[in-house]
Amino acid sequence: MDFHFDLFQILSAFIVLFAVVDPLGSIPIILNLEHKGIKVNAAKVTLWSLALMLIFFFLGDWVLHFFGVDIRSFAVAGSIILFLMALEMLLDIEIFKNNGPEDAGSIVPLAFPLFAGPAVFTTLLTIRTEYNTLSLLLAMLMNLGVVYLVLRSTDFIRRALGETSIYIIRKFFSIILMAIAVKIFSENIDALFMSMKQ
Numbered sequence: 001m002d003f004h005f006d007l008f009q010i011l012s013a014f015i016v017l018f019a020v021v022d023p024l025g026s027i028p029i030i031l032n033l034e035h036k037g038i039k040v041n042a043a044k045v046t047l048w049s050l051a052l053m054l055i056f057f058f059l060g061d062w063v064l065h066f067f068g069v070d071i072r073s074f075a076v077a078g079s080i081i082l083f084l085m086a087l088e089m090l091l092d093i094e095i096f097k098n099n100g101p102e103d104a105g106s107i108v109p110l111a112f113p114l115f116a117g118p119a120v121f122t123t124l125l126t127i128r129t130e131y132n133t134l135s136l137l138l139a140m141l142m143n144l145g146v147v148y149l150v151l152r153s154t155d156f157i158r159r160a161l162g163e164t165s166i167y168i169i170r171k172f173f174s175i176i177l178m179a180i181a182v183k184i185f186s187e188n189i190d191a192l193f194m195s196m197k198q
Helices: 007-021 027-035 042-066 071-091 107-115 118-127 133-152 154-161 163-197
Strands: none
Touching (some): 027 071, 027 163, 154 163
16 A cells, blocks of 8 residues: 655546535535434444445445445445435435434435445545555545534535525426436446346
8 A cells, every 4th residue: 555645646546536425515405404403423423434445445445345236236225316316305204214212314315325335335445546646535525624614604504504405405406316327327337237147
């Protein structure tokens, strides 16, 4: 593992991960959870996201191999969860019910599969050959710093935008999230079927 400091690599890896983690695009989803009465604990969601990223970064191949799952199957499963989340937002229905501890409702689906899900895991596995370990770790921390700030700012965002604007934004982003889920699904299902035929 390479731990030398390279500012260009850090910034480059940050941008790549930022596009996938998309903390700003997750604002309507966060607001939707709070609208349903689910308390979002910014620190816990951020720490869980970091833990999942680190586990998958260092042990991802081994974990998937241990359970006999490939990254394509994992991505397809994650895309289905994202699709259901989008359906909830679009139709104003409740699919994900929080039957666990009170503060667990925001861990799923925020930490997984939103901030640290199949798309992020696939990206980490792909780009770790292009960037050194220190650059990727710092890029992860920087992205999760932005995630934390976004999670902490939801009250301000709600007051600034107003309930009507938030409702419209939630509907719009539900379609975007649905399209992302379909894209992840279609990109991986073909490769999955191809590998099954071989």
